[in-house]
Amino acid sequence: MSNTDSDSSTSTRSPLIGAIVAQVLGAVVSVLLFVFIMPEILAYPVLAGLIQGASASMMSYRLHAPRWWQAIHLAFPPLAVLGHSLALPPMVWLIAFALVLLIFWRTDQSRVPLYLTNATTAGALAQLIPSGPRYVLDIGCGDGGLLRRLARSRPDCEFVGIEHAPLTWLWARVLSSSLSNVHIRLGDFWKQPLAAYDLVYAFLSPTPMPALWLKVREEMRPGCLLVSNSFAVPDQNPLNIIEVADKRQSQLYCYRPGD
Numbered sequence: 001m002s003n004t005d006s007d008s009s010t011s012t013r014s015p016l017i018g019a020i021v022a023q024v025l026g027a028v029v030s031v032l033l034f035v036f037i038m039p040e041i042l043a044y045p046v047l048a049g050l051i052q053g054a055s056a057s058m059m060s061y062r063l064h065a066p067r068w069w070q071a072i073h074l075a076f077p078p079l080a081v082l083g084h085s086l087a088l089p090p091m092v093w094l095i096a097f098a099l100v101l102l103i104f105w106r107t108d109q110s111r112v113p114l115y116l117t118n119a120t121t122a123g124a125l126a127q128l129i130p131s132g133p134r135y136v137l138d139i140g141c142g143d144g145g146l147l148r149r150l151a152r153s154r155p156d157c158e159f160v161g162i163e164h165a166p167l168t169w170l171w172a173r174v175l176s177s178s179l180s181n182v183h184i185r186l187g188d189f190w191k192q193p194l195a196a197y198d199l200v201y202a203f204l205s206p207t208p209m210p211a212l213w214l215k216v217r218e219e220m221r222p223g224c225l226l227v228s229n230s231f232a233v234p235d236q237n238p239l240n241i242i243e244v245a246d247k248r249q250s251q252l253y254c255y256r257p258g259d
């Protein structure tokens with residue numbers, strides 16, 4: 001197996017395992033608390049949930065999980081209690097789970113959530129596409145909005161987007177169907193050869209960047225450009241960094257991996 005295959009694209013273990021461990025350890029603490037110190041709290045299920053959340057959050061902190069996991073641990077048990085009290089048909093929860101899965105897919109494995117490139121950044125990226133007919137690839141294209149913006153400004157170029165989340169891919173495909181120079185594909189970008197592209201755009205997360213660098217070094221042609229929104233390749237000097245004048249002060253890291 002090559003080191004750019006999807007298994008090696010995520011260097012750390014799934015955060016779900018850490019989350020389960022934190023909740024289980026938190027449950028041990030809160031059950032001891034409920035049984036031996038304050039049994040009366042069980043008459044107030046939301047409060048009991050909040051105590052379980054706080055214990056799990058503390059465990060998550062001790063396990064060195066990223067800070068935002070602590071907020072999730074704190075909120076999850078009381079929200080679960082509240083959700084249960086709504087007495088909704090189980091099918092509602094199943095449908096909600098299926099929708100989340102189809103939109104976000106295996107974020108726990110890819111470590112790349114869904115967020116979208118804004119119009120200002122798309123404008124800055126358009127300036128980086130060399131003149132003449134070019135092939136541009138967005139690895140993990142989300143709703144395809146970025147590609148549609150680029151395609152309208154550069155009708156002489158072909159824009160390909162690859163997306164693995166089924167519903168997100170379908171949404172991108174439907175919205176892009178009127179543009180003949182946008183091609184949205186369902187699949188895993190780790191399996192997508194990159195040699196055909198003049199510019200590869202990535203808006204991912206810090207986790208896949210080292211493996212992405214190995215892939216682009218192996219596959220991209222000399223003179224072609226990798227542009228990464230917000231996430232630099234560790235230990236590599238970019239050719240340049242474009243400071244985008246948007247609200248979040250995005251940075252576009254530009255590399256020539258094939259040179």
Ligand SMILES: C[S@@+](CC[C@H](N)C(=O)[O-])C[C@H]1O[C@@H](n2cnc3c(N)ncnc32)[C@H](O)[C@@H]1O
Nearest residue numbers: 110112115116117140141142163164188189203
């Ligand atoms: C941060 S979003 C960026 C969306 C789009 N490129 C943009 O800039 O508006 C990253 C997207 O990559 C997708 N993704 C993550 N890992 C992927 C993989 N291995 N193959 C294909 N898509 C992937 C996610 O589902 C998500 O839609």
